[in-house]
Amino acid sequence: MALKNQRxxxxxxxxxxxxxxxxxxxxxxxxxxxxxxVRYSFYDETAEGIxxxxxxxxxxLILTDERWWTDFRNALExxxxxxxIHMFVQNPIGLLLAALLSLPRLKMANSYRTLIFMPTMLxxxxxxxxxxxxxxxxxxxxxxxxxxxxxxxxxxxxxGEESTALITLSFISVWQFVGIPMMLIYAALLNVPDDLVDxxxxxxxxxxxxxxxxxxxxxxxxxxxxxxxxxxxxxxxxDLIYAVKGALAGPNFETDIMGTMFYRTFFGYQLQPGxxxxxxxxxxxxxxxxxxxxxxxxxxxxxxxQRYQL
Amino acid sequence: xxxxxLSGIKxxxxxxxxxxxxxxxxxxxxxxxxxxxxxxxxxxLLRLIAGLETITDGKLEIAGETVNDMTPSQxxxxxxxxxxxxxxxxxxxxNMAFGLTLGKKGLFGGGENKKLIDEKVRKxxxxxxxxxxxxxxxxxxxxxxxxxxxxxxxxVRDPNVFLFDEPLxxxxxxxxxxxxxxxxxxxxxxxxxIIYVTHDQVEAMTLADKIVVVNGGHVAQCGSPLELYHHxxxxxxxxxxxxxxxxxxEGTVTAVHAGSLDVLLxxxxxxxxxxxxxxxxxxxxxxxxxxxxxxxKEGNDQDFKLSAKVNVxxxxxxxxxxxxxxxxxxxxxxxxxxxxxxxxxxxxELCADFSAVHVFNAEGNALARTTSDEKYIxxxxxx
Amino acid sequence: MKxxxxxxxxxxxxxxxxxxxxxxxPIYLVIMNSFKSxxxxxxxxxxxxxxxxxxxxxxxxxxxxxxFDIYFTNSISVTVISLVFVLLLGAMAAxxxxxxxxxxxxxxxxYLAIGIMIPxxxxxxxxxxxxxxxxxxxxLTALVLVYTAQGLPLAIFILxxxxxxIPNDLKEAARCDGVSEYRIFWSIILPLIRPALATVAVFTMxxxxxxxxFPLILAPSQETATVTLGIQxxxxxxxxxxxxxxxxxxxxxxxxxxxxxxxxxxxIRGLTSGAVK
Numbered sequence: 001m002a003l004k005n006q007r008x009x010x011x012x013x014x015x016x017x018x019x020x021x022x023x024x025x026x027x028x029x030x031x032x033x034x035x036x037x038v039r040y041s042f043y044d045e046t047a048e049g050i051x052x053x054x055x056x057x058x059x060x061l062i063l064t065d066e067r068w069w070t071d072f073r074n075a076l077e078x079x080x081x082x083x084x085i086h087m088f089v090q091n092p093i094g095l096l097l098a099a100l101l102s103l104p105r106l107k108m109a110n111s112y113r114t115l116i117f118m119p120t121m122l123x124x125x126x127x128x129x130x131x132x133x134x135x136x137x138x139x140x141x142x143x144x145x146x147x148x149x150x151x152x153x154x155x156x157x158x159x160g161e162e163s164t165a166l167i168t169l170s171f172i173s174v175w176q177f178v179g180i181p182m183m184l185i186y187a188a189l190l191n192v193p194d195d196l197v198d199x200x201x202x203x204x205x206x207x208x209x210x211x212x213x214x215x216x217x218x219x220x221x222x223x224x225x226x227x228x229x230x231x232x233x234x235x236x237x238x239d240l241i242y243a244v245k246g247a248l249a250g251p252n253f254e255t256d257i258m259g260t261m262f263y264r265t266f267f268g269y270q271l272q273p274g275x276x277x278x279x280x281x282x283x284x285x286x287x288x289x290x291x292x293x294x295x296x297x298x299x300x301x302x303x304x305x306q307r308y309q310l
Numbered sequence: 311x312x313x314x315x316l317s318g319i320k321x322x323x324x325x326x327x328x329x330x331x332x333x334x335x336x337x338x339x340x341x342x343x344x345x346x347x348x349x350x351x352x353x354x355l356l357r358l359i360a361g362l363e364t365i366t367d368g369k370l371e372i373a374g375e376t377v378n379d380m381t382p383s384q385x386x387x388x389x390x391x392x393x394x395x396x397x398x399x400x401x402x403x404x405n406m407a408f409g410l411t412l413g414k415k416g417l418f419g420g421g422e423n424k425k426l427i428d429e430k431v432r433k434x435x436x437x438x439x440x441x442x443x444x445x446x447x448x449x450x451x452x453x454x455x456x457x458x459x460x461x462x463x464x465x466v467r468d469p470n471v472f473l474f475d476e477p478l479x480x481x482x483x484x485x486x487x488x489x490x491x492x493x494x495x496x497x498x499x500x501x502x503x504i505i506y507v508t509h510d511q512v513e514a515m516t517l518a519d520k521i522v523v524v525n526g527g528h529v530a531q532c533g534s535p536l537e538l539y540h541h542x543x544x545x546x547x548x549x550x551x552x553x554x555x556x557x558x559x560e561g562t563v564t565a566v567h568a569g570s571l572d573v574l575l576x577x578x579x580x581x582x583x584x585x586x587x588x589x590x591x592x593x594x595x596x597x598x599x600x601x602x603x604x605x606x607k608e609g610n611d612q613d614f615k616l617s618a619k620v621n622v623x624x625x626x627x628x629x630x631x632x633x634x635x636x637x638x639x640x641x642x643x644x645x646x647x648x649x650x651x652x653x654x655x656x657x658x659e660l661c662a663d664f665s666a667v668h669v670f671n672a673e674g675n676a677l678a679r680t681t682s683d684e685k686y687i688x689x690x691x692x693x
Numbered sequence: 694m695k696x697x698x699x700x701x702x703x704x705x706x707x708x709x710x711x712x713x714x715x716x717x718x719p720i721y722l723v724i725m726n727s728f729k730s731x732x733x734x735x736x737x738x739x740x741x742x743x744x745x746x747x748x749x750x751x752x753x754x755x756x757x758x759x760x761f762d763i764y765f766t767n768s769i770s771v772t773v774i775s776l777v778f779v780l781l782l783g784a785m786a787a788x789x790x791x792x793x794x795x796x797x798x799x800x801x802x803x804y805l806a807i808g809i810m811i812p813x814x815x816x817x818x819x820x821x822x823x824x825x826x827x828x829x830x831x832x833l834t835a836l837v838l839v840y841t842a843q844g845l846p847l848a849i850f851i852l853x854x855x856x857x858x859i860p861n862d863l864k865e866a867a868r869c870d871g872v873s874e875y876r877i878f879w880s881i882i883l884p885l886i887r888p889a890l891a892t893v894a895v896f897t898m899x900x901x902x903x904x905x906x907f908p909l910i911l912a913p914s915q916e917t918a919t920v921t922l923g924i925q926x927x928x929x930x931x932x933x934x935x936x937x938x939x940x941x942x943x944x945x946x947x948x949x950x951x952x953x954x955x956x957x958x959x960x961i962r963g964l965t966s967g968a969v970k
Contacts (some may be wrong), residue, residue, distance in 0.1 A: 014874040015793045022786035022845050023805070025778075029842035030808050033816030033823065040818055097712060100705050112709045114957045116716045121953050123903035123921045126945050129928055130719050133938065141722065141738035175715070187965035198362050199395035203409030203467070204383030207701070213408075217399045228810075236812050239905040243925055259814075266818060267910075280818040287815050294810045308398035308449070 038287065040280035051277075058281040072282070074253055075261040076289075078166055082257055083234045085170035086177075091226055093174070094181030099211055101182070102189040104197070113186070120179035128243035131172045135159050159244065162254045169255055173240055177233075181226045188222035189215055221305045228297040235259060235286055258286050312373030312386075312470040312503060313338045314359070319368035321354055328354055330527045331368065336505065336520070341497050344507045345514040345550070346524035353475060355524065356507045360389050360473050372470060383409075388464035389473040392480065394456045396448040396463075403444040406431045406463045434465040437499075454485050461496065474506040478513060490516060511551050515539070523547050545674035548600050554631065556668070557606075557642045559599040563591050569680040571669065573597055575616075577636070582614055586669045586677040597677075598670040603631065603643040605666035608650065612661035618642065620656045632658070720946060727751050727939035734935055751940030758931070760915065761944055764923035771833050771919060772901045775840035779897045780890055782841070783848030784856075788878050790849070791856040792864070802853065808846030813839065814906055824911055831914040839907055844897040851896075855889035856882060892963035902949075920945055 044054045062068045097116060101109050119127060135142050135158050142155035158168040192215050200210040238259030241249055247264050249256035264272075266279030314336040321329040329351045336342050344352040357363045359370065361382035370378055377385045388409075396405050410427045435441050438458045448456055457477065464472055477493070478486045494517055497504055508514055514521050515535045523530040523538065523546070530550075531543040542548035548556045561582075565572035570585045584599070591597070601614070618634040621641055630650050634642040644660060652658055669677045725741060726734045733746025740746070755761060790802045813820075820839065821830075829835040859882065867877045883890075908922035918926065924945050931937045953960070 012793070012795075015789050015795055017875075018785040018789035018878070019801070022782040022849065023801070025782065025838065025842050026805060026808065026845045029820065029823075029838050030813050030816065030846075031804075033813070033819040034811065036819035036823075037816045093712075097709070100709055103705060106702075106705065108706075110958075110961075112713055113961060114954075115713045116709075117957075117961065118950070118953065119716055119720065121899060121949055122720075122946060123905070123924075125903075125905050125921050125925050126942055129924075129938070129942055130723050133935075133942075134719055134722065139735065139738060139935075144739060175719075178716075183961070183964045190965060193393060193395065195391045195393045195395035196397060198357075198360075199389070199391055199397075199463075200408070201362060202360060202382040202387065202389045203463070204381075204412040206381075209412060214397055232810055232812065236814060236906075238814070239903075239921075242905065242909075262817075276818050276822070283815045283818060287811070290811065290815075306399070 037280045038284045041284040043277050045277050075256045075258050079257040082170050086230050090174040090178050091181045094178050097182045098185035117179035119176045124239040125243040127176045128240045132244050162251050166255045188219040192218050221307050224301050231293045315371040317369045320366045322366045328527050339501050341504045341519045343514040343518035344522045350524045351527045352507050352524040361385050386470040388467045388469035390460045390464050390477050392476040394460040401445050402459050406466050409467050430466045434462045438462045453481050472502050472504045545670040554603050554643045556600045556602050561597050563595040585664050585680045596672050600668035601662050603645040606644045606660050606662045610659045610661050613664045614662040614667050616660045623654050724943050727943040751936030754937040755940045759927045764920045768919040771836045774837050778841040779844035779848050783845050784852050787849045787852035791853045805849050813843045831912050831917050835911045840901045848893045855886050895960050895963045
């Protein structure tokens with residue numbers, strides 16, 4: 001698409017007036033802090049606020065010091081598990097719901113869509129607490145519910161056990177955010193002309209074949225985009241864990257992800273004092289991970305996927 | 311190949327009925343065109359025959375078998391869509407082969423064997439001059455080429471019936487004429503039954519063995535192109551077929567005879583005695599007289615006469631169109647000789663042969679003519 | 694076919710209904726139990742409040758012990774003001790990028806798009822220092838500035854695509870009439886991009902309203918707490934008082950649900966309009 005007009009090739013005042021406010025706020029409160037955070041990760045700061053350049057020392061500390069590295073690796077791994085569950089549970093469910101919703105002449109499609117999207121609207125903190133209550137062994141509503149499906153032993157303390165806490169939190173997040181892939185994929189499916197599906201049906205396909213062989217290949221770019229959004233969103237997944245498990249991401253750091261580790265490093269916890277420079281280092285490392293994911297998407301995946309004119 | 315029989319076909323969406331009982335017989339190998347204004351239900355009718363919509367009531371038979379509950383592929387039909395509906399992520403070859411790869415065996419495989427598919431696709435591609443484009447994607451093709459791929463996709467499936475949904479409407483004018491000829495030739499080569507939907511009466515006239523004029527969910531008339539042209543069954547068909555369209559003059563019945571009606575025309579307060587079967591026409595009934603522009607001429611040597619003032623003259627060379635003053639109504643149009651010297655503002659005498667004058671009663675239905683010298687008998691084309 | 698014709702739609706509805714139930718039940722459970730006495734909550738959590746179990750004690754406690762009114766005012770002010778900034782400044786920048794060809798305009802567009810993919814939270818360390826330096830800690834202004842910066846990249850991206858589709862004739866006609874560029878933007882472009890603005894508004898609003906991170910680190914005081922932070926702190930404090938916890942959750946959920954039900958049609962149209970591909 002040609003975004004450019006041929007009008008004028010020199011800078012004029014009104015261009016500046018239109019562009020400057022947004023560029024200024026964006027630069028000042030987004031770009032500069034990001035760059036400055038990276039810069040800051042190469043410094044050390046004393047309690048009195050005196051900073052000194054230390055080169056790669058902070059990185060070396062986090063990546064080699066046994067205690068730091070254990071923490072960091074744990075958070076990274078947990079974040080990865082968190083991502084995998086979203087990628088392979090949330091997105092397929094979203095795809096399934098979107099595919100069902102986009103079936104031709106489905107009655108009440110609008111109501112389903114509206115209701116299923118509802119949890120997505122609410123704050124992560126609220127969702128976190130809702131599930132914390134429901135899963136709480138104190139209340140017992142969980143036991144009653146699993147009783148209906150034949151589990152008489154009651155519900156284990158899913159959020160309290162080391163082995164299940166992270167998975168449970170991931171599923172809570174999946175439950176909340178399934179609306180987003182659903183909506184994005186649904187929108188993409190709506191853009192596939194009905195005629196194409198009709199043509200496939202006339203060619204002898206059924207709705208199922210038409211979905212797999214016509215619709216799905218045409219919305220692959222959207223699925224790739226949903227995947228990269230899922231990836232980036234993982235590093236924002238601080239709120240849920242902080243609300244449900246606190247900054248310590250218990251039990252025993254089993255639910256610690258990059259976001260919570262960043263928070264603890266920055267502000268300190270229990271006996272460990274907070275460190276802005278080490279916090280900046282953790283943030284920079286997160287930045288790097290995100291950058292790798294986004295680059296992979298932009299330069300490998302997106303280029304391979306042909307976007308078809310529909 | 312197969313004949314198709316529609317009996318009392320109805321279609322409703324919720325409470326709204328859009329087709330109110332359609333009966334059509336289509337013979338094997340016939341080229342049938344459904345024509346009508348947009349929203350008349352002709353496309354819905356085509357989709358019902360295709361099996362893309364479910365029939366609310368009535369019976370649809372293809373080759374003697376009731377197919378109401380069959381899927382499109384079980385009905386052995388193929389369809390060419392208005393948008394062509396080419397799969398954007400498949401090459402021309404794959405587009406054409408897609409239907410053949412869908413067998414009953416599985417989701418992703420099955421179908422006919424590869425060699426047979428290849429043979430069929432290449433044969434169709436050859437007949438449509440698409441051989442050089444088999445590995446291109448639809449986006450790399452011109453409009454006309456896409457059109458041919460869409461037709462090719464239908465041909466390879468070797469269907470009993472071809473359905474075309476306004477296939478020419480996305481082409482420019484020059485290409486449209488060409489493609490129209492190609493489709494006519496295709497019909498001859500394939501000897502297939504074709505149902506073709508269009509809103510363009512020229513397409514309908516030029517292509518059809520049989521035209522079905524659809525209006526408001528009803529069949530307004532069904533017959534050969536010339537039958538419809540010369541013997542429109544009602545005012546709607548009369549106005550729809552023919553270009554420029556038929557002139558209509560309002561009048562009142564002043565006398566009823568055994569083989570004719572006297573009609574007082576509102577236009578110039580003249581009375582004409584028109585040879586038609588009066589049916590149930592009574593004194594004082596409102597009727598409409600219809601005459602095609604090409605059946606009127608300057609002069610007064612024919613039975614039906616009219617005098618009028620010319621408002622505008624359009625000179626096309628081979629013919630000139632005179633547009634006549636007609637008060638608040640649409641101007642009347644007369645197709646006259648290209649050499650005519652009539653100018654705007656002239657008073658002219660016009661006349662027409664009674665055999666070309668149509669009379670429609672208040673319900674819009676045509677009254678049968680009683681002229682002995684019937685010139686316009688539709689030639690029997692189909693045996 | 695005959696079989697799938699009958700089973701198909703039923704199966705589809707069964708799946709969708711099942712999932713809808715899963716999506717709504719937890720919310721329903723919390724709201725319903727917030728209207729019950731403590732006994733009612735524990736004895737039969739699935740039961741509807743009855744004459745004996747109906748109790749508003751939770752709400753009374755929440756209203757007595759917290760300042761939900763302040764939280765709501767804060768959340769609304771922050772969200773609305775940020776939204777106005779994002780929409781206005783975003784539209785202006787999008788217009789400049791779509792309409793005027795100046796050296797580096799493509800680079801500028803790319804620069805402004807970086808923020809779509811990179812979470813602003815990663816800059817928190819430096820952002821906090823900066824806000825401290827400006828003396829804006831524990832002010833709503835700090836939140837508005839950050840949220841504006843956060844919302845701008847996506848807003849500019851969506852609006853720019855949209856503005857580029859506006860026919861040139863409209864602007865050219867105005868220019869021929871001697872209308873200034875500012876007026877063209879204000880009187881022609883802004884009204885034309887209203888549907889896109891609605892979409893952007895949705896995308897901008899939800900994350901701002903729901904955010905916990907920035908209120909927590911930039912404005913954690915009682916006076917500046919937003920609903921999300923307020924509720925987090927309140928529940929942290931009264932975690933054992935089930936009536937109060939459930940009531941506070943209900944208070945946070947219900948207004949959003951009401952707004953959502955009112956605007957859901959518009960919101961979902963925005964989400965599915967394909968503005969974001």
